[in-house]
Amino acid sequence: MYPDGGGLYLQVTGAGAKSWIYRFSLHGRAREMGLGSLNAISLADARLAAAACRRQRQEGVDPIEARNIEQARARLDAAKSATFEYCAERYIAAHETSWRNGKHRAQWKSTLSTYVYPVFGSLPVGAVDTALVSKVVEPLWSTKPETASRVRGRVESVLDWAKVNGFRQGENPARWKGHLEFVLPKRSKVKRVKHHPALPYDEIPAFMAELREREGQSARALEFLVLTAARTEATIGALHSEVDFNERVWTVPPDRAGTKMMEEDPKPRRVLLSDRAIKLLKSLPREEGNPYLFIGGNVGKPLSNMAMLELMREMRPGFVPHGLRSTFKDWCAETTNYPNEVSEAALWHAVADKVEAAYRRGDLFEKRRRLMAEWAKYCTGQGAVKRGTVVRIRAAG
Structure with missing residues (x-):
């Protein structure tokens, strides 16, 4: 450990790795905070970072805890900005190995690209609400009910995945039971199924x-x-x-x-x-x-x-x-x-x-x-x- 003064040290390991360390005492316990590698952080930048940490200590703030909070806030901001399309691509990547049918994988991607992405694919996944889901599904419901049902189910799956992974909160606006079933008419009442003519x-x-x-x-x-x-x-x-x-x-x-x-x-x-x-x-x-x-x-x-x-x-x-x-x-x-x-x-x-x-x-x-x-x-x-x-x-x- 090579001291530079004011709690700033250059740490050199046995393997030759060099990094900056800020050392301070909190509640009578010695603590160390990494400031980055010598390859990425210059001496001048390391001194500025150490000075900022000293100011926090003078204000009674733990610089390590403050950095953790800032990083968590940055992750939250990134989650809020994650688009529906990004989450859909992550969902497909996570599940497509279990889909042995190549046609099924292709249909997942094509239906989302055709019907969903133009409406809210570029929007933050957390912003997707019932109105947006309805905007996608309703036009299909009366003309292509089978396609509409599959699109709705796929949107629901992506939104569930996004919630589990911390990209959105709240109820799933694409859920059918107890939700969209009260917004959209029953499929049986929308369009009579046209069967293929059968030879007697x-x-x-x-x-x-x-x-x-x-x-x-x-x-x-x-x-x-x-x-x-x-x-x-x-x-x-x-x-x-x-x-x-x-x-x-x-x-x-x-x-x-x-x-x-x-x-x-x-x-x-x-x-x-x-x-x-x-x-x-x-x-x-x-x-x-x-x-x-x-x-x-x-x-x-x-x-x-x-x-x-x-x-x-x-x-x-x-x-x-x-x-x-x-x-x-x-x-x-x-x-x-x-x-x-x-x-x-x-x-x-x-x-x-x-x-x-x-x-x-x-x-x-x-x-x-x-x-x-x-x-x-x-x-x-x-x-x-x-x-x-x-x-x-x-x-x-």
């Missing part, structure tokens, strides 16, 4: 017979989609590695189960494969190095996401592949005795009732296997009742 289930046997006569990957993919009641995205992205031919199961990862399912219940979906579905998959051509079941026109790529849609439009104008899931649901409801939860599980729908979901941990595996076998049988015409058939009942006696 009694037309499925004829449609499938016509489909089997067609050649090409589009026809096989569409037939497989019908047999499994799967989504288009899941079907065209299906990989050989996802199919267990021994167990007759196709496991669909969460990122292809649909955006809503990814958010509500992010887990793989097991699809039970019927005899016809297995036979179809085994008949598909293979391309070396291509992992996809339904190969596309470009080397190493899957079938185009428009291929099945174009084929469907050609075969049955006015209908789309996604509507075939509703066809399956109608068939289940009107011609089988399977409980509703079995067909819902086959369609990968999440259980709406959270209490019921907590108790129903399985995916009704064996019941769904029988259901899909019956559906495949119906699709081949074996379970269909032909129109115009008259069943004569012999007169009694």
Whole structure:
């Protein structure tokens, strides 16, 4: 320790590091306060800092405690100036590693950039209130209710993160229950959901017979989609590695189960494969190095996401592949005795009732296997009742 006078010392450690120290006594106890490295603080600056500390001591102020208070005030000021966009980026960075779905991560960023940042992204996160949240959500609520709901939920998550990390205080203005539910109308009253047109289930046997006569990957993919009641995205992205031919199961990862399912219940979906579905998959051509079941026109790529849609439009104008899931649901409801939860599980729908979901941990595996076998049988015409058939009942006696 090399004294300069007035409590200022230059401290030199055994490793050769040099720094300025102010030494003083408080309540009979010796204390030391670091003033900075010799590399950053000159002798003149160190003397000025030591002089300021001596003035504080003369006024009865602890210079160490005074500096701690000033630093805390600076941190608070910085927190107050942290923008919503800054907090959103921090939130995404902290959570995106747990989001296995790249599409989900992209949607988080795109929805905030499109709808939220232009309104209050550059404002301090502590200044975000109900009026600002409503300004973002209300215009979407009547035109894009699903998007509005997701945007609101994402804003709520960011604001909760900001509060926990000390960037804001008070209640969350994006909270739905007990708050925005009294500001915005119920979604069911805002806009009727426009469902995809569904091919009547009694037309499925004829449609499938016509489909089997067609050649090409589009026809096989569409037939497989019908047999499994799967989504288009899941079907065209299906990989050989996802199919267990021994167990007759196709496991669909969460990122292809649909955006809503990814958010509500992010887990793989097991699809039970019927005899016809297995036979179809085994008949598909293979391309070396291509992992996809339904190969596309470009080397190493899957079938185009428009291929099945174009084929469907050609075969049955006015209908789309996604509507075939509703066809399956109608068939289940009107011609089988399977409980509703079995067909819902086959369609990968999440259980709406959270209490019921907590108790129903399985995916009704064996019941769904029988259901899909019956559906495949119906699709081949074996379970269909032909129109115009008259069943004569012999007169009694």
